[in-house]
Amino acid sequence: MCTSFANARKWRQTGTKGFYTGAVESQTQTQTQTQTQTKTKTQPMIDIRIQNAAYFLRRGELVAFPTETVYGLGADASNASAIAKLYAAKGRPSNHPVIVHIADVSMLDKWASSVPEKAKLLAEKFWPGPLTMILPKADHVRDDITGGQKTVGLRIPAHPLALDLLKAFGGGVIAPSANKFGRLSPTRAEDVQSEFKGEVAVVLDGGACTVGIESTIIDMSSEVPTILRPGMIDQASIEAVIGPVRTRGEQTSETAVTRVPGDLPSHYAPVTPLRLITDIELSQLIFDDLQSVAVLSFNAPQHQKLAWIVAERDPHTYARDLYHNLRLLDKENAREILVEHPPKDSEWNGIWDRLQRAAK
Numbered sequence: 188m189c190t191s192f193a194n195a196r197k198w199r200q201t202g203t204k205g206f207y208t209g210a211v212e213s214q215t216q217t218q219t220q221t222q223t224q225t226k227t228k229t230q231p232m233i234d235i236r237i238q239n240a241a242y243f244l245r246r247g248e249l250v251a252f253p254t255e256t257v258y259g260l261g262a263d264a265s266n267a268s269a270i271a272k273l274y275a276a277k278g279r280p281s282n283h284p285v286i287v288h289i290a291d292v293s294m295l296d297k298w299a300s301s302v303p304e305k306a307k308l309l310a311e312k313f314w315p316g317p318l319t320m321i322l323p324k325a326d327h328v329r330d331d332i333t334g335g336q337k338t339v340g341l342r343i344p345a346h347p348l349a350l351d352l353l354k355a356f357g358g359g360v361i362a363p364s365a366n367k368f369g370r371l372s373p374t375r376a377e378d379v380q381s382e383f384k385g386e387v388a389v390v391l392d393g394g395a396c397t398v399g400i401e402s403t404i405i406d407m408s409s410e411v412p413t414i415l416r417p418g419m420i421d422q423a424s425i426e427a428v429i430g431p432v433r434t435r436g437e438q439t440s441e442t443a444v445t446r447v448p449g450d451l452p453s454h455y456a457p458v459t460p461l462r463l464i465t466d467i468e469l470s471q472l473i474f475d476d477l478q479s480v481a482v483l484s485f486n487a488p489q490h491q492k493l494a495w496i497v498a499e500r501d502p503h504t505y506a507r508d509l510y511h512n513l514r515l516l517d518k519e520n521a522r523e524i525l526v527e528h529p530p531k532d533s534e535w536n537g538i539w540d541r542l543q544r545a546a547k
Contacts (some may be wrong), residue, residue, distance in 0.1 A: 198430070235350070236391060241355040245389040248272055250366040251379045252352050253393030254344035256317050256401050256418075257372040257510070258379050259288070259362030261352075270331050270361065276386045284334035284446055285361040286319050287341050287403075290353035294512045298341055298359055300325045305429040306407040312428045315345035317398050318420050321406040321447065331363050334446050338408045348393040352536040363448060364401065371510050371517070371545075372456055374426055378514065400541055401506035403433065404447045417536040419506055454544040455510075457517040461524045461546045464473045469527055481516035493517040498527070502534040509538065513545070 195264065240250045247269040250261045260277065262269040264287045274281060287298055292310050295302050299322035306320050324339035333339050353360060364372035365379040365387075373379045376392035402416030405425065413433040414422060425432055459481070464472075466486065474480065474490050481494040488495035496512050499505050516524045526542060529535045 207536075210296050213309040235496065235517050236389075237351045237355050240352055240389045240391055241357075244269075244352075244356050244360065246388075247272070248388035249276060249386060250352070250389045250391070251376075251387050252346075252349050252362070252391040253286075253376070253396060254349045254362070255396060256344070256347045256398045257374055257396055258365040258376065259344075259349070259360075260365035260379075260383075261288070261360045261362040263356075264329070264332055264359035264361045265329065267329065267331065270329065273361065273363075274331075276383060277363065277366070279363065280368070281331070282334045282446070283368075283446060284336060284340060285332050285363045286448060287328075287332065287339060287359040288344055288349065288353060288362050289341060289359055290350060290357075292343065294359070295322075295341065298325055298328060298339055299323060303407055307410060309405070309407070309425065313420055314343040315350060316343070316420070318342065318343070319402045319404045319416075319420055319447075321408055322416065323403065323408050336446065338406070339446065340404065342402055346393055346396075348391050352391065369454055369456060371455060371513055372401065374507075374510050378510075395507075395511070397507060398503075399509055399511075400537055401448070403537065404449075418538050419503060419537055421533050421536060423533060452531070455541045456545045456547075457513050457524060459519075459521055459524050461526060461542075463528055463542060463546050464525050465528050469525065472525075479522040480525050481519040481521040481523075482525045482527075483512055485515060486524075486527070494521065502529075502532070502538060505529065505535075506538050509541065521545070 207224050240252065244250050244261060244263050247263060249272060251258055253259055260273060262273040288516050289298065292314060300321050300355060306322060309318060309320060312481055319340045319342040321338045321340050324333055324337060328339050366373050374396040376390050379387065379390050401418060403414065403420040404416035406413040406415050411433050413435065415435050415470060422432060422434065469484060470489065474493065483496050483498055485498050487497060487498055496516065498510065498512065513524065529538050
C-alpha cells in the first residue's frame, strides 16, 4: 500500500491505495530550511563526519555520499584493493568504467594527460555540476577504473558534502551509484542503507538529491565532442558553450568503442518489470486485478485502489523524483510497473534514456 506517501505536498486517500504529487518538494524545502537554521550549530558535527569518512577512504574502505545527481559509492581511485572491494560490493563487471570525482578544476591536469580548450570552457560553465567529461588519462590512472581504456571520466559534483569530503580526502574518488549493479540508483541515504549490509563503512546523509538522475557524459577525447550519456545538462546547453557536438547515435568508428557508465541496454531497473505505455494505452487498460500493476502517470488515477503516482510535468522535477517514485512503486510487489511516456522534448532526453533502459 502507498501509505508511505504521508509527507506528500498533495495527498488524497483513495480506498486502501492512494496517489500523490510533489512528494519530494515539501520534504526538500523543510530540509533546506532546517539546514539553514542550524548550520552554525551543526558545523562541528558535519566536520567530524567528513573527517571520519575521509579517514575510512584512506584506509581503503567504501564510503557512500550524496551528490546532486544520485548517491555515490566511493573508494580511493588510486587504491587497487579499495577498487576491487567496490566492484565486488556492487557486482559490477570489471570492464565497466567508473567516474573519478575531484574537488577542484586544478586537479584536471593530475588525472588527464591533456585537457582541450573546449573541456576547460565546459568546466568553467558547468562545474561543480552534473557533467562528466571523458579525457585522455594520465599515466598513473589505473586500468581497473577505466575498463582498460585510454580515457578517464572526470567530474566535480555540486553537493556541499561531496565537495567537503573530496577536499578532506585530497585525492580522486571513484563513485558509481551506491546500488547493486543495474538496479535503481539511490537518491536518499536510506536507499543506500537498504542495499548494502555491512559492506559500507560510512553513509553520509545529505538529504534527497536535487537532480535525481546521473550526470551527462561527454567524450572530449576526440576531435568532435560526443555526448555518450544524456542527462539534465542537455545538448543545446553544451553547444551554447562549445559549438556543435555529436550524440551517441552519430558516432563514428573512432568513438563507437568508448564505454561509459550506464551504457548497457538494460540498466537503472527496479526489481518489478517496467513497461512504458502511452496515455491512450493506459486509459484503455482494464484493470481486472488491481494488485497486479503499479502506475506512474501524469494524470489522476483511473481506479481507486491502484498504487498510482501522479508525476510532475516539469522535466527537472520529474527527474529529481524519478528513482524515488520507482522505488515506492517497486515496494508494491505488483506484477509490473506501468510508466506513462514522458514528452519527446530534448529536455527529457536523459529521462527517456533511463526509462528505456529500465524497461528492457
